[in-house]
Amino acid sequence: MSADNAHDGVTHHAPGDHAPEHGHGDHDEHGPASGMMRWITTTNHKDIGSLYLWFSLIMFFIGGAMALVIRAELFQPGIQIVDPMFFNSMTTMHALVMIFGVVMPAFVGLANWMIPMMIGAPDMALPRLNNWSFWIMPFAFAILLSTLFMDSGGPAGGWTLYPPLSLQMGDSFAFVIFAIHFMGISSVMGSINIVATIFNMRAPGVTFMKMPMFVWTWLITAYLLIATIPVLAGAVTMLLTDRYFGTSFFSAAGGGDPVMFQHIFWFFGHPEVYILILPAFGIISSIIPTFARKPLFGYDSMVYATASIAFLSFIVWAHHMFTTGMPLAGSLFFMMSTMLISVPTGVKVFNWVATMWRGAMTFETPMLFAIGFVIMFTIGGLSGLMLAITPADIQYHDTYFVVAHFHYVLVPGAIYSIMAATYYWLPKWTGNMYDETLGKWHFWISTVFVNVLFFPMHFVGLAGMNRRIPDYSLQFADWNMVASIGAFGFGFSQLLFVWIVIKCVRGGKKATAEVWEGARGLEWTVPSPAPYHTFETAPDITKHMVR
Amino acid sequence: MIDVDDTEGRCRFVVQGNRSMSWRANLWLAASLGVIVGGISIVMAFYGFWMIVPFAGLEVLLIVSCLYLTLRRLSHKEVITVDERAIRLEWGYTRAERQVELPRQWSRLHYACAESPFDCGVLSVAAHGERYALGQCLNKEEKKSLYGQLQAALRGAPVLAKAQ
Numbered sequence: 001m002s003a004d005n006a007h008d009g010v011t012h013h014a015p016g017d018h019a020p021e022h023g024h025g026d027h028d029e030h031g032p033a034s035g036m037m038r039w040i041t042t043t044n045h046k047d048i049g050s051l052y053l054w055f056s057l058i059m060f061f062i063g064g065a066m067a068l069v070i071r072a073e074l075f076q077p078g079i080q081i082v083d084p085m086f087f088n089s090m091t092t093m094h095a096l097v098m099i100f101g102v103v104m105p106a107f108v109g110l111a112n113w114m115i116p117m118m119i120g121a122p123d124m125a126l127p128r129l130n131n132w133s134f135w136i137m138p139f140a141f142a143i144l145l146s147t148l149f150m151d152s153g154g155p156a157g158g159w160t161l162y163p164p165l166s167l168q169m170g171d172s173f174a175f176v177i178f179a180i181h182f183m184g185i186s187s188v189m190g191s192i193n194i195v196a197t198i199f200n201m202r203a204p205g206v207t208f209m210k211m212p213m214f215v216w217t218w219l220i221t222a223y224l225l226i227a228t229i230p231v232l233a234g235a236v237t238m239l240l241t242d243r244y245f246g247t248s249f250f251s252a253a254g255g256g257d258p259v260m261f262q263h264i265f266w267f268f269g270h271p272e273v274y275i276l277i278l279p280a281f282g283i284i285s286s287i288i289p290t291f292a293r294k295p296l297f298g299y300d301s302m303v304y305a306t307a308s309i310a311f312l313s314f315i316v317w318a319h320h321m322f323t324t325g326m327p328l329a330g331s332l333f334f335m336m337s338t339m340l341i342s343v344p345t346g347v348k349v350f351n352w353v354a355t356m357w358r359g360a361m362t363f364e365t366p367m368l369f370a371i372g373f374v375i376m377f378t379i380g381g382l383s384g385l386m387l388a389i390t391p392a393d394i395q396y397h398d399t400y401f402v403v404a405h406f407h408y409v410l411v412p413g414a415i416y417s418i419m420a421a422t423y424y425w426l427p428k429w430t431g432n433m434y435d436e437t438l439g440k441w442h443f444w445i446s447t448v449f450v451n452v453l454f455f456p457m458h459f460v461g462l463a464g465m466n467r468r469i470p471d472y473s474l475q476f477a478d479w480n481m482v483a484s485i486g487a488f489g490f491g492f493s494q495l496l497f498v499w500i501v502i503k504c505v506r507g508g509k510k511a512t513a514e515v516w517e518g519a520r521g522l523e524w525t526v527p528s529p530a531p532y533h534t535f536e537t538a539p540d541i542t543k544h545m546v547r
Numbered sequence: 548m549i550d551v552d553d554t555e556g557r558c559r560f561v562v563q564g565n566r567s568m569s570w571r572a573n574l575w576l577a578a579s580l581g582v583i584v585g586g587i588s589i590v591m592a593f594y595g596f597w598m599i600v601p602f603a604g605l606e607v608l609l610i611v612s613c614l615y616l617t618l619r620r621l622s623h624k625e626v627i628t629v630d631e632r633a634i635r636l637e638w639g640y641t642r643a644e645r646q647v648e649l650p651r652q653w654s655r656l657h658y659a660c661a662e663s664p665f666d667c668g669v670l671s672v673a674a675h676g677e678r679y680a681l682g683q684c685l686n687k688e689e690k691k692s693l694y695g696q697l698q699a700a701l702r703g704a705p706v707l708a709k710a711q
Contacts, residue, residue, distance in 0.1 A: 199572075203565060223583070226610070234591065260595075
């Protein structure tokens with residue numbers, strides 16, 4: 001638009017013109033609404049990030065309570081506390097809540113808070129969509145959890161919803177499918193927003209190869225979500241039509257194939273596994289350089305490794321299905337492609353260790369959680385490598401060895417990364433330092449109990465204990481008792497985490513803008529707490545980018 | 548972002564949000580996502596699971612709409628021109644879609660900002676009882692800076708620094 005060609009049609013001011021206020025911003029100039037309306041109507045990325053994180057924390061305790069029901073029942077052999085149907089509901093709901101209600105929203109919350117600040121953007125690209133993508137979640141989970149109070153009970157066929165078992169559940173089935181659709185819509189909207197933000201709202205000079213790893217990993221995660229959520233939506237809709245509208249997509253009686261559901265589900269499900277861990281890689285790649293006081297070793301290789309993992313995640317799905325039977329060529333392909341993932345993952349672990357090598361390390365709570373992540377995620381990765389070997393997997397399949405594997409990846413993996421991120425960025429969010437002593441206590445108590453909880457599962461799994469059973473053979477009793485003690489210890493130690501967070505939100509030693517001595521990146525250039533509106537004009541990035 | 552052009556008795560401020568990718572590059576982005584999502588759904592449909600196709604289609608539609616809205620919003624410009632006689636305000640995307648001219652001698656700048664960290668301030672120009680908000684895509688510091696520069700321009704003083 002040029003002033004030179006703007007003379008035509010100029011509206012000269014005259015008294016009495018209609019309201020002249022003109023703007024295109026989504027934010028209120030005077031800040032948010034007061035009270036509850038602030039949170040319901042907010043379009044501010046920091047508010048929405050906080051909403052996601054609080055929601056995730058609440059769901060963590062709901063999902064955790066379900067885990068404690070499971071572990072209480074498994075404390076001793078025999079049916080002790082709950083009936084088997086409810087036990088199965090608990091295993092199913094625990095998974096759905098923890099995956100879709102805890103880990104994913106927590107990462108989306110962290111993305112909301114940090115991505116705009118990391119790339120020098122004033123907000124997410126689509127603030128109203130952002131509000132919607134959050135507020136769909138509580139409704140989705142209200143529907144999902146309400147099924148537990150229905151006559152037919154909650155879903156009990158496992159979070160994978162394999163037919164024909166899932167088609168035999170009661171009328172709550174439709175509600176579960178509806179809830180999954182809502183979760184999918186929320187995820188897709190959040191992902192598109194992240195993609196639009198990263199591509200279009202980077203500050204001048206923030207080129208792709210200068211973006212923090214957290215931004216990179218989230219960009220790739222968003223691609224995975226966009227690619228796979230329609231597959232999940234289609235799959236569960238086909239279950240719904242098989243159940244209520246007489247179709248036979250997965251019904252052998254009508255010419256369908258139940259095994260095909262497994263293929264479709266895991267075509268979504270395996271990338272989903274990486275959706276749950278790639279942002280964690282980004283978090284750890286931000287924290288370790290800060291406390292090692294060294295730049296991240298092998299930034300470029302980290303980016304390419306993340307992209308490789310994402311690509312490979314689309315061609316490994318059938319390793320979840322070795323026992324369904326498949327041609328030898330298929331088995332070999334999926335075994336080898338799965339093992340191939342350990343290469344880029346190994347690159348990452350190597351780079352983290354190399355970053356720490358000869359660094360001026362200090363061990364504040366975020367760093368402790370990050371180191372805990374590297375060690376224990378690697379344990380989960382190694383057991384995953386064992387599971388990739390087809391003949392071995394046929395023995396391990398559906399045993400507690402698998403349970404131990406994915407819990408090592410998700411709890412001391414994904415959950416630890418979320419806790420590390422919370423401790424790392426909490427001073428930036430609140431303007432107050434958290435209680436470092438309590439933080440360290442939280443780490444050590446959690447780490448002891450998480451290993452007491454999950455490590456014995458390797459033993460009972462290798463000895464042949466099946467997963468998803470409320471009762472078990474006497475020979476597994478001792479390790480199950482140990483695991484249950486670990487579960488209660490880990491569960492209750494998380495109350496300490498809540499206390500630390502609330503204490504920090506309410507006050508404490510004031511944080512500086514930089515917070516951590518070795519911190520680099522645009523988010524550390526703004527004051528602590530971060531102002532409600534940041535970077536509405538693009539910042540000068542030259543001094544502050546991570547590379 | 549604020550770009551300032553202060554030449555020969557006329558000072559022009561162009562205010563707009565930062566945009567890091569072109570329309571053309573966004574088209575490529577949408578196309579790449581469309582190919583991934585469309586490709587997967589077509590393969591699934593080939594094996595009989597056509598119900599994935601409508602969800603994929605809806606998603607691609609949402610992607611295209613979201614990218615279009617983002618780019619449109621980021622393309623919005625506000626041009627403030629101060630010359631000897633008037634203050635001209637223009638708003639638009641690719642051309643001036645709305646224009647207002649205020650007599651310079653009757654125009655008053657106003658900047659109000661509460662101490663609250665939530666308040667990013669309101670900068671406006673008023674004349675004859677009408678008020679126009681300026682720089683709504685800017686934050687507190689930027690509005691203050693624009694306010695100072697506009698004041699200088701109205702006084703006829705040179706506006707030296709390019710705003711950050």
